[in-house]
Amino acid sequence: MRPVDPLSVAYSPCLGYDNHIKTIPYRFLKSKSPEEPDMHEINKSQFGQFLSARRKEKGYTQKELAQKLFLSDKAVSKWERGISLPDISLLIPLSDILDVTVTELLEGKRMETDSSLNTEQVENLVKKALAFSEKKPEKSPQQKRKHWLLFTGCCLLVLLESLACYFIQKHTGIRLFSESVLTMQLLELFFAGYFFLAAKEHLPAYFDENKISAYNDGFFEMNMPGIYFNNKNWPHILRTCRIWSVANAAVFPLFFFGLQWLFPAFWNAAELFLMLAVTLGGTFLPVYHVAKKYAE
Numbered sequence: 227m228r229p230v231d232p233l234s235v236a237y238s239p240c241l242g243y244d245n246h247i248k249t250i251p252y253r254f255l256k257s258k259s260p261e262e263p264d265m266h267e268i269n270k271s272q273f274g275q276f277l278s279a280r281r282k283e284k285g286y287t288q289k290e291l292a293q294k295l296f297l298s299d300k301a302v303s304k305w306e307r308g309i310s311l312p313d314i315s316l317l318i319p320l321s322d323i324l325d326v327t328v329t330e331l332l333e334g335k336r337m338e339t340d341s342s343l344n345t346e347q348v349e350n351l352v353k354k355a356l357a358f359s360e361k362k363p364e365k366s367p368q369q370k371r372k373h374w375l376l377f378t379g380c381c382l383l384v385l386l387e388s389l390a391c392y393f394i395q396k397h398t399g400i401r402l403f404s405e406s407v408l409t410m411q412l413l414e415l416f417f418a419g420y421f422f423l424a425a426k427e428h429l430p431a432y433f434d435e436n437k438i439s440a441y442n443d444g445f446f447e448m449n450m451p452g453i454y455f456n457n458k459n460w461p462h463i464l465r466t467c468r469i470w471s472v473a474n475a476a477v478f479p480l481f482f483f484g485l486q487w488l489f490p491a492f493w494n495a496a497e498l499f500l501m502l503a504v505t506l507g508g509t510f511l512p513v514y515h516v517a518k519k520y521a522e
Contacts, residue, residue: 229440235239236476259300266390267333268311268332269334270308270309270310271303271308272334272335273308273311273334274305274307274308275305275306275308275334276330276331276334276335277302277305277306277320277324277331278306280324280325280326281302281306281324282326284323284324284388286323288302288303288306289302289352291323295316295319295323295504296438296440296441296442297321297432297438298436298437298438301432301436302437304435307488312432313430313431313432314430315430316430316432317331317332372423373422373423376422376468376472377418377419377422377423379396380415380418380472380475380476381415383476384411384415384475384476384479387411387476387479387480387483388408391483392502406497407479407497407503409502410475410501411474411475411476411479412503413505414471414472414474415471415475417467418471418472418475420446421464421467421468421471424448425443425464425467426443428457428460429441429455429456429457429460429463432458433455433456434456434457434458434496435462437454438454438455439451439453439454439455440455441455450510450514450517451459452514453514453517453521454516454517454521458520458521459517459518459519459520459521462516462517462519462520463513463516463517465516466512466513466516467509470513471509472508474504474505482500485500487514491501
């Protein structure tokens with residue numbers, strides 16, 4: 227049975243502190259003076275040796291461990307050789323995979339199950355966790371408001387388009403209300419909602435340190451061989467995905483409706499091909515282009 231990890235209870239990857247450590251005096255969170263020894267720095271060598279030992283005990287190769295974390299085996303090799311450290315967002319999944327606590331990872335050694343940490347030890351662990359992190363700022367309130375307004379406007383436009391096509395079809399008999407187009411709109415709205423409201427504005431630091439062509443965030447997964455995601459091209463990828471998801475949901479259906487109205491025979495013959503070409507090609511080609519362009 228794993229011991230209770232005081233750090234994982236009190237500390238989260240979001241650098242949030244809960245009631246468990248509100249009693250820690252503020253002086254413990256102050257930066258050290260130049261005269262103080264650098265006691266809260268992570269010992270990379272000790273961390274790497276501990277990580278390597280636990281990985282071998284669990285029977286994983288470096289490649290297998292890397293795959294569980296959606297990384298390359300080169301990243302794990304660098305950690306174990308003491309060259310670099312994993313991003314703070316990987317501490318909890320790494321501790322779960324290796325069946326250790328976050329505290330043990332930071333300390334680079336096993337902790338006794340009945341041991342308790344004194345105030346000084348908690349101070350050092352908190353400082354280590356803070357030093358470990360390179361947290362980027364989240365969206366500003368103005369950005370959040372802007373993205374909500376854009377997404378809401380897109381939803382309203384799609385609703386008005388659908389209602390207009392329904393009434394035109396009802397009064398003229400011309401078939402405009404296509405189930406396939408409506409399905410595409412709903413899917414694109416779903417992805418637009420993710421890119422505008424839920425997608426992370428910044429990638430973890432390990433994306434910048436390694437060549438990673440896959441991105442996974444819950445239900446959303448993007449794997450594009452030949453390109454590598456990092457914090458240089460990620461903002462451009464997000465912007466492209468937002469623009470094209472809105473275009474696919476609100477603008478391209480107008481083109482489809484016009485094509486269906488003017489050339490019904492052609493539309494009936496090429497409907498599936500056109501839908502796939504616009505939704506897939508119209509999204510991934512621009513993303514591939516900007517990812518390549520801004521990768522360096």
